[in-house]
Amino acid sequence: MTAIDYTLTLTSPFHHGAGTQGNTSILRTQTVHTGDGRMAQVPFLSANSIRHGLRNALAWETVKTLRLEPGSLTKGQVDLLFTGGAVTEKGAQTDLQAYRDAHTLLPWLTMLGYASRSDIIEGTLRASDAILSCQENQERLRDTEELKPAGYWRSEEFGTRMDQSDGPLATLMDMGAEAAGSTQMIYSVQTLSPGARLEGSLQLSAAATSTDETMLKAALDLWAPDGHTLLAAKTGSGYGRADIRTNIPYQGAASLMREQVEAHRDEIISLLGRLA
Numbered sequence: 001m002t003a004i005d006y007t008l009t010l011t012s013p014f015h016h017g018a019g020t021q022g023n024t025s026i027l028r029t030q031t032v033h034t035g036d037g038r039m040a041q042v043p044f045l046s047a048n049s050i051r052h053g054l055r056n057a058l059a060w061e062t063v064k065t066l067r068l069e070p071g072s073l074t075k076g077q078v079d080l081l082f083t084g085g086a087v088t089e090k091g092a093q094t095d096l097q098a099y100r101d102a103h104t105l106l107p108w109l110t111m112l113g114y115a116s117r118s119d120i121i122e123g124t125l126r127a128s129d130a131i132l133s134c135q136e137n138q139e140r141l142r143d144t145e146e147l148k149p150a151g152y153w154r155s156e157e158f159g160t161r162m163d164q165s166d167g168p169l170a171t172l173m174d175m176g177a178e179a180a181g182s183t184q185m186i187y188s189v190q191t192l193s194p195g196a197r198l199e200g201s202l203q204l205s206a207a208a209t210s211t212d213e214t215m216l217k218a219a220l221d222l223w224a225p226d227g228h229t230l231l232a233a234k235t236g237s238g239y240g241r242a243d244i245r246t247n248i249p250y251q252g253a254a255s256l257m258r259e260q261v262e263a264h265r266d267e268i269i270s271l272l273g274r275l276a
Helices: 047-066 075-083 096-105 107-112 135-140 168-172 210-223 253-263 265-275
Strands: 004-010 017-021 024-027 029-033 039-045 113-116 119-122 125-127 130-132 154-161 185-192 197-204 228-230 241-246
Touching (some): 039 197, 047 125, 047 253, 096 119, 130 135, 197 210, 210 253, 253 265
Antiparallel strands (some): 004 241, 029 039, 039 130, 130 197, 154 185, 228 241
């Protein structure tokens, strides 16, 4: 399969976290050695974050298509679907039948990879980091027109966690020493600004099948419907909105994934019980 190359264009501030310093959330960066002998710290979006977005979209759609009742999944089954599971037993013998059944019944699981009981199954997906379109990354980019320094795209957003002791909720509070001494807390978030572009790619290994290709396109269709997606952290606060452009169309592939799950509903539920 030809690699799916994508370009993300931010439409809101973007934050991919690397911890905090005081009240400031730090933007994650990677060390880049430039062609002119400089070393720069350049913001990026990690491949793991991309993979998480794809897996999360597929897992939620699977749960909805299976029409699962609240409380019907164990903690292990939830972990298997949403985070790839964990090794929970000792042993050196791979359960080949379980792997074959997973690839037949829930092929996106084997495309991304998972851990079950004593098995660690390597997926066929190979994801790259999404790197910032900037001068420092020029030698690694597909599109090198009109590049600006990485610092041009960096910004900082500020906010305030509101103190409730001076508003209507104060009537519900014990206005003792603790409330009297409370103050508002100002915080800041390091970001990339709207308009910044990030480039990356998704490709499948030589072991991949045509079904894996369909599942990858379905993942993109669910993660970025209509060419819009959410990236990295603080998306609930308006961060991480982006438009996506790819070299290979993927729209409509999610319907094939839903049909696959719907057709094997009972078998998939049974498989989840065996794997976790």
